[in-house]
Amino acid sequence: MATVAQSRPFNTGRLLTWGLFALVLVVAPLIFTSPFSRSMLAQMGIAIVACLSYNMLLGQGGMLSFGHAVYTGLGTFVAVHAMNSISGGLPIPISLIPLVGGLAGIFFAVILGYVTTKKAGTPFAMITLGLGELVFAMSLMIPEFFGGEAGVSANRVVGDPVMGITYGSAVQVYYLLAIYTFLCTLAMFAFTGTPLGRMLNAVRDNPERVEFIGYEMQRVRYLAFIIAGFFAGVAGGMYAMNFEIATAEVVGAGRSGAYLLFTFLGGATVFFGPIIGAILMVLAFVLLSEFTQAWLLYLGLIFLFMVMYAPGGIASLILHNVRVARFGKLGRLWPSYIGLALSGLLMLAGAAALIEMIYHVQLDMSAGPEVHFLGLTLNVQSAMSWIGAIVVLGIGFALFAVARRRFMRLWGEVQTEIAQEVSRLHLEETEGAPA
């Protein structure tokens, strides 16, 4: 459910959750030891900060931004230049580079956000889109700052080592970024429990009424935009530490789109939703793109289905099921979940076979007519492969439709029962209480 914060900010449950989060951050690189997976973990940390800062606008403030990469990306550029200045003798510790990115984020959010937050709703979205294009175009026009097509590179192994830490090894970089990830997540969570954080929710729900209880809605939006810009800039600075390079792509529309897409996918209505989204973002960009050429197409399909069937994202799916489990009714849903999963996988297999074959015909015919797919060898010149894929897709679709209908009925029953139980409990409470 929405933001309820009358419990102490750091009760036992909260402490346990944050402790667990810290533990995961510490232990993860000890389990995944290859340089490749450690780099992925570092990228997840960066993405978590970026998506959480994006959700400050989208989920908490109802501001749909199409240009959040402006703030992460400019943070990266300024951070990279700062790293180069450090090697030129600027006396700031290299560990503070993400904070330099954060200050850049504040700076640009103060300037650009002033224009952006004058408007809400669709005009707001259009302005962010326009500013995103503007900054991207500028990145190609001003090579002195943006480095043209090659970008600007830097070296993080500069300055005097502090306690033997030089950031020469990937693990040292990972732990620095993990600390920033943890602190930023904690700070952004804390923000949701402050007067400004709550008024941001109020502005999201009803901007007009806010003005009649003494608050200037544009000011609330503007301040939140600047704070989101700070954390976006920190994420940009973390990126600079990890990759030691900034190219025009980091301020591009593709990246802004990815923040939106994966924040939504993870769940914009719940604080931890964007964390899930960020992890999926890195998995999709790094692993899925290795796996198939058509990965963007799959991503588009997943996004489409999420918007249609689970607009609250993965986080809200989790919360709904936790609620069902709390009332001891999850057991009844398991069989239909298995049914949904199996039929869904069948449908996906059929669709994926078709997509892979079409991609092969369009792009890879020089390599011969055969496509290797899930251990099978499909032949794009044989009718059987095409018919087979279509049949699998059709059967999968039919079974999924049946499974979905049964699941929806069962889900409705369970929800009604829970509602009845809740109102009965409530009735007992009020009747049992001394008048």
Added chain:
Amino acid sequence: MSVTASSSRYAVELKDLRKSFGKTEIIRGANLAVAPGERVAIIGPNGAGKSTLFNLISGRFGPTSGQILLNGERIDDLRPYEISRKGLARSFQVSNLFTRLSVFENLRCAVLWSLGYRYSFLKFLVNTHDANARADELMAMIKLEHKHDTLAMNLTYAEQRALEIGITIAGGANVVLLDEPTAGMSKSETKRFVELIRDVTAGKTLLTVEHDMGVVFGLADKIAVLVYGEVIAFDEPEAVRANPRVQEAYLGSVLADQQAAEAGH
């Protein structure tokens, strides 16, 4: 800015107020002077401009010409939040709540500014004890304690109307404007609600737009009759009832209906 000799004999004063939408003039030179602590009901036929008048006073939009004074100070060029900070609060005809926040959060948001928390993001709401206590107190006043965690969008109609009033009075405004607070309620609900309004607005200057004559006579010290954008009468209920102009323009038919209904008992 010309300050009109701080004539704060009146809590709210309208001077030759006019408002046009396009070529249509909705408010045509309205004059009204409400003394501090007075409870005024604004009545009039549909389309007379009652809601427009409230929107002008509360700053939702600016007048075409004329003046609005709050405690002797001109407010006709101020934004709603500035007017709100000067101690004037209003409710809306259609409930205007923070739908995805709980009842408690709705009320706490509504008290934050008046307690000086402004745009703070370095303070935790769990520690804003005065705001939390005030929100709890308000929740008790509008009798929604048992709905502490219910989202505003999941309340019943009558509960939403109560929360609407709660948000309105939360900031401790001295001048309260209620736009048809009992619209759409059943008879018994209305009766309870009038008592609630009387309790929570005790000692305040009250302006209310109301159609239900029972509510009007139950709540108001004075009645202002608005017809075609002009205040044609402003007096105590009995005098307004007897006023031939009012009889002719509006009240006659309404009162006749009501008296007929009462005689039927």
